[in-house]
Amino acid sequence: MKWSKYFIPTLKEVPVGTEAVSHQLLLRAGLVQMLTSGVYSYLPLGLKVLNRVENIIREEMNNAGAHELLMPCLHPIELWKKTGRDQVLDGIMIKFKNNRGHDMCLGPTHEEIITDLVRQFVQSYRQLPVTLYQIQTKFRDELRTRFGIVRASEFIMKDAYSFDRDVDGLRKSYQIMFDAYKRIFSRMELDVAVIAADSGAMGGDVSHEFMIGAPIGEDAVVSCPSCKAQSGVTENQDQGKTCPQCGKGILTKQSALELGHIFQLGTKYSSALAAEYIDEDGKRNPMIMGCYGIGVSRVVAAIIEKYNDDKGIKWPASVAPFDVEILPIAKSADDEIMKLSEKFYSELRAKGCDVLMDDRSESAGRKFNDADLIGIPLRITIGQRNLVEGKVEIKLRQTGEVMLVEVNDVLMKIMELKK
């Protein structure tokens, strides 16, 4: 992609009214734009990151044997009444009456909808287990939207739901998702703490939260530096106390952001919505359910919270909007530097690299600032001073490491670094 033809509206100034670093950088790097409080557009660069995050999640869900579907945003309120959650979630649920006079709401989550769907299609034990998921837009009418896309009224979630015959089956399905979650966050280079958690409004017995330490976190995690035990903060495990697991370390407390939450739901929804299967003996039983969420758009913010410096974002390679940025410092459009840039551009693309070339007629300073801001992992800088010696500069955004490379070795070097 040539920058001059693309749409990356970077901002020099920190936007007013923003607290979180991720919120500031999402706006400054031209990744998102606020339409109204808690409601954001993903600009082209931001959408590319979002898609890369989604695709990591999708691959791991598919590898775990879950099947993707897509449920609607518009829900009839009747289904929510059957579980009583029209009341439990009343404060955040967006409701309206449609033109036919039916009471509708916008889905804040989809337990009721998927349970009703599976009820209609699954009758026999032979059809179980099954895990279904979607990557879809959710709505919560937050009074206190905060930190940009971290706590928004409209946001993207991956929500998966497992259906089993018995609790043993649920435990297996749950473990498969648990393991998939570990791989997902590891691929995004997010070092999450996994905390046994409270099930809250979801119901059920067992639940785990996947948390990332971040200054904007609204929850907290205490960790033991000695035995690495971690847990959510409770009254008995506050910071400064000795770790109960090993008795040695002194617990330290860090604010943390919830990125994923998985639940063993049991029969709460299947009983209320009559999602039953017939077992070998011809007996009807409610299906045993689990549910598994990841805040997809929130993950994008968390990655930026984790990977940034005072100049901008430092994307991990797995989610970066481009693999490589080419930055020519050229005086005119037709000189040797531009020709070499074009050559690298086509050759790298032919090798499957996703390349951004900053072909704008901006000052070198502006280009360097923007490159640091949008944070593409590898940068090739082509300037006169190095080129007279037959060399160009490759810079790694994450480490700051700089290397001078012979023009003929650039492709090989980039492909090696990209791995």
Next chain:
Amino acid sequence: MKWSKYFIPTLKEVPVGTEAVSHQLLLRAGLVQMLTSGVYSYLPLGLKVLNRVENIIREEMNNAGAHELLMPCLHPIELWKKTGRDQVLDGIMIKFKNNRGHDMCLGPTHEEIITDLVRQFVQSYRQLPVTLYQIQTKFRDELRTRFGIVRASEFIMKDAYSFDRDVDGLRKSYQIMFDAYKRIFSRMELDVAVIAADSGAMGGDVSHEFMIGAPIGEDAVVSCPSCKAQSGVTENQDQGKTCPQCGKGILTKQSALELGHIFQLGTKYSSALAAEYIDEDGKRNPMIMGCYGIGVSRVVAAIIEKYNDDKGIKWPASVAPFDVEILPIAKSADDEIMKLSEKFYSELRAKGCDVLMDDRSESAGRKFNDADLIGIPLRITIGQRNLVEGKVEIKLRQTGEVMLVEVNDVLMKIMELKK
């Protein structure tokens, strides 16, 4: 994908209350499920088709130089008041007051939102032209939802918007989209009629509709069999009259379904929302806009309307949910037929084929019926009778053509047919 592990809830019976063939087949082939009137879930097989349709559109939009972004569903009503369309679209717009007391609506389209977005980022003539698009969920509170996903309250659209300095620029941007639309529909094997049309609620001067002949169409197209001239039905060009273009043919009328609509909007939205750029002389001018829609979910229905027979769907290869279905007629799970099926399954997948294998312990009859119903383009049937002669059957769903192929030639033959 193994059918036994997948989620394809096919129905034997035609669901009650359905008129359109596409609606019946979408339900029967396990592609969609109705949550409530005009609101559908896409089941795994349906989502795969939807994604393939989206990706054709995405590729052609990107090749045409448009950039993808993602705008929100939740809109503040203020922006709609500025163009007066809160009134024009009042009957179909879903409105509500949020927790902070702000009047909001769900986007039925995005002209107001994109114009306000571009206004904030584009100031200079140097930043023009630019065309942005999204593939996103829209909401229209239809009183008369019809024909399943054809006229739904929640549906998926591709909407693109071009911004130019002048009318010449708009004409160029419009032509680029016009050409991209022709390629999009051609790749989906939809032989669309392109009709100069009325701009309706959008405003602007020039507009074209992309229509497909279909019994469920709510519009109509008249065609001349002699000179191939086509147009929307007006009072002067009704069926049975002589074609005005060539004077020879007798016009025939066919009901048709609108799949795409493109508009030269001019300055209607940019003037109302003050989306201006500064030209070379330092003068402010409203940007000149175009907008370009495709009903993505409706396209899926249109393809089924066009490609079906009394047994089911006959997907064109470009949008089929799988490339190949393997259908073993085996007596037990470990016999020679299953082993050969597994071998074809892995080898074809290794070659990049998307393969569905019907490994269920269902009767051959049930498997054949389901295969015809879901309509995968190529089917490999492995049965005892042919296998004793070292052969398997390959059947083309679209033409019904059947060929007996030596076991060793199957891979080569499939790869040849798949092209």
